[in-house]
Amino acid sequence: ADHSAAPATADDPDTALSLSGDGVWQGRGVVDGFDDLLDGLAPDHDYLVAVGYDRLRLPTVLLGPDADAADTPGDVIATGANADDVDLDAVVDALDAAEPWITRETLVRRVEASPRAERSGAIATFTGRVRTRDSPDDNRTTHLAFEKYEGVARDRMDRIADELTDRDGVLDVAMHHRTGVIEAGEDIVFVVVLAGHRPEAFRAVEDGIDRLKDEVPIFKKETTEREEFWLHRRDP
Template sequence: MKVICVAGYKNSGKTTLVTRLVDALSKKGSTGTVKQMLHHRFNPENTDTGKHFDAGADVVAAITDSELVTIKRNPTLEDSLNALADSGVEFAIVEGAKSSDLPKIFLGDVEGSDDISNIIVQLPVRSEWDIDALVELVLDQPEWVTLDSLIRKVRSNPDIRLSGGIATFTGIVRRINGDVETTAIDFEKYEGVADRAIEKICFDLKQEDNIIDVLIHHRTGLIRSGEDIVYIVVAAAHRQELFETLTEALERIKDDVPIWKKEFTIEGDFWVHDKL
């Protein structure tokens, strides 16, 4: 899923630009939006869903003839984007969230704020924007990937009809390793080379008998203990090849992909010199 944030101050034309981008991107694939609405409430206390929520429900789903709304506690921007990716959305536009680290189209002047980062293009407010150019900018953004989005992609493979199963592996940051407690790991990759190495692993494994599809995604940057590092999804005709290929994919990631890690522990931090 490609993600872009449209940010700016009040009355800068954010909603107008978002709707124009939605109109253009929806012609290329499924499109979703996220709107930060601070100090608003979707389910007021005098509604049935509000009463459910106030009684202590952690998640409330409201269904009409044409809409489904899910209300949950402790919401985050990451949660909303993961939900869009899990549902199969190909393009996500976030309106607002100017303090996030998402790639941004910013409308107007930044006004000297230090908490606005990752502006990839700055545009005049309420203008005749070049939507085609902005669509190309969105297409150039990195993929936002979840495990469910990879599984959905494998299921969309026309050859899935030959598959008898889908298996997945999720690698996470181990918090306790012997007597050492890890708080986070910072992953760095050899740009371009690492991605090509992963593509080659997937290509090679798909040449094996009865292997329908293989997808791999490895996150980079700072990942905290308990959070996901790597996803592997394999579809195969039979379970024997399925699990053998899943294991082979993991070993080849460790051996062939130039990704390095700096480990942060309660006793200090250090670079792990071997590849994963």
């Protein structure tokens, strides 16, 4: 990432991002944060390499004699004194196995590309997020941590999506549940339904999130300002 571009002038957009001919991203103006940048790029790009960032919750390659994997928020997939010490094939394999950066817009674009989209008149979405507290007197939740049986969880979400898509009027369904540490106020889960009309779209979205919570083996640990605890477990 190259942040050396000149600041925006009065005639420029508030935020400008560009990719130079030699593959360097340049940015100027106001960017809310790196997560927002990733959210904007994710629907249209398969990969992004962020150079010089070590505080992101992303698959990370650490280089240098003082690299500290224990102090890195992302999953460290390789370390080395320099680039020559890194097995690139192993890095590629680790990236392919990593959870992709999925946003609600990613899933909306996915269902919009359905061959059945020309019959649709509605897209309904549900977004679950980390609630800070249930009431004003509750201890503040700082973050949640999610773990799942990866293969089983994906298979069950696919089965739920397929069964909802079999309903009359439902044309396509996409869903995604994030794992790892998710901070207060951040998004956790998305359900997106493409349908002919809004009634079947809304019903499928509600049933989709209810079934995901009931049927997909996901473990959730909550951390508040005072304690941390597992909320529930489901067998695979």
